[in-house]
Amino acid sequence: MGTTSTLTSHVKSIYRPAPKQAQRGQALVEFFVAAIAIIPLFLLIPLIGKYQDISHATTMAGRYAAFDATNRNDVQGGWKPPAQLADEVRRRFFSNTDAAIKTNDTAGNFKANQNLLWVDQQNHPLIANFGKDINLSFGNEKTSAHTSKDFSSASDGAPFITTIDFPSRLQVVPHGIYRANVSVTIANIEPLSGPLNTYKEFEKINLVMNRGTSLVIDPWSASSIAQAEQRFSGHNLLFPAGSLKYIASLVNLNVQAVDLLGGIQGPQLGQLDFWRDVVPEDRLKQ
Known part of the structure; x- marks a missing residue:
């Protein structure tokens, strides 16, 4: 009986928890260790959200440029000038969100015309220059002006052209698949000083977003009643x-x-x- 009691006391002494005084500050140390890895990830979330927002705007801008060709192309009497279309894309999709839709309106490189959300941690715009950093092109070869190379082959007119003897005014020639491209160059981010600098690798990322939209322009479309x-x-x-x-x-x-x-x-x-x-x-x- 005495031997059993002695063994039990010995086991309890081995697994006896440490005094509470010795555990003081342990949770705080663990938190700081975890924060070194977690806080930089949290700091990246707003920047990634801004990149995603610009990416979405680039996609919508490509759709706008492509669908503009359904109303303005050589079949309907002439393309919209590429410079005018590029200015519309810059102003309506990449400048301030409350920009009015006006003819011949261009975006300027100043705060009043910039999207105030698209800035880095030092309040520098992610799109530094509208004219240089936002570009519009056409076709798979990304030409700067409308040419026959903007289209890839498609049988968009076959059901009509081969079955009806059209008069000359209805001899619309199907082009095929039309493509409009928008590219946006994102400014590199200047790194912050300090041990928890999250953006160091972004100073050399050289990010360029390219989005394009392809569609078949209906040769029957008319530009006016x-x-x-x-x-x-x-x-x-x-x-x-x-x-x-x-x-x-x-x-x-x-x-x-x-x-x-x-x-x-x-x-x-x-x-x-x-x-x-x-x-x-x-x-x-x-």
Whole structure:
């Protein structure tokens, strides 16, 4: 019995916890050790978020440039000048978020036109120069102006061109797949001094974001209502009702004879302009 009691006391002495006084400050030391690795990661989160925001804006800018070609291209009467389109991209997607959409508006390299979120830890803009750091190009070869190389092959016009004998005004030539590219050069970040400098490797990252959008431009698209009417009027296969315009005057006389007092107008037979969807002048904002 005495031997058992002695052994039990010996085991308790081995596994007896250390006095509380000896553990003081241990948690604080562990926290500082973990902070050396964790705090720099937390400091990187805002910068990564800014990079992602610029990346999203670059993607949207590429879509804007590509879809602009659906309204302005050589089929519809001429491309929008590349310099004008590039200025629109810079101003509307990379400057201050409340920028008004105005014609011939350009972004300047000053605080009033910069996105105040896109700055580094020293308040330097991540896009230092709009004109140099944001560039627009076209096609897989990234040409600076619109050329035939901006398109890759596609059978976008085959179902129509081969089955209908179009008049000359409808001989629209399908181009294929059109591509617009936007590239943004991000300014390198100046490192901070100190043992917890998180951004040291960013002083030589030389980050460039490239985004592009490809689409098939519809050769049937028209740049105006008048151009759409001009394409279809006089072609009986595409607009069979156009043949009724020759009897419109006779029908109108009969309508007026039947309704002498009601003031009913005759039907606009064979007239495309009657169906124009025109916004009233008092609804247009100057």
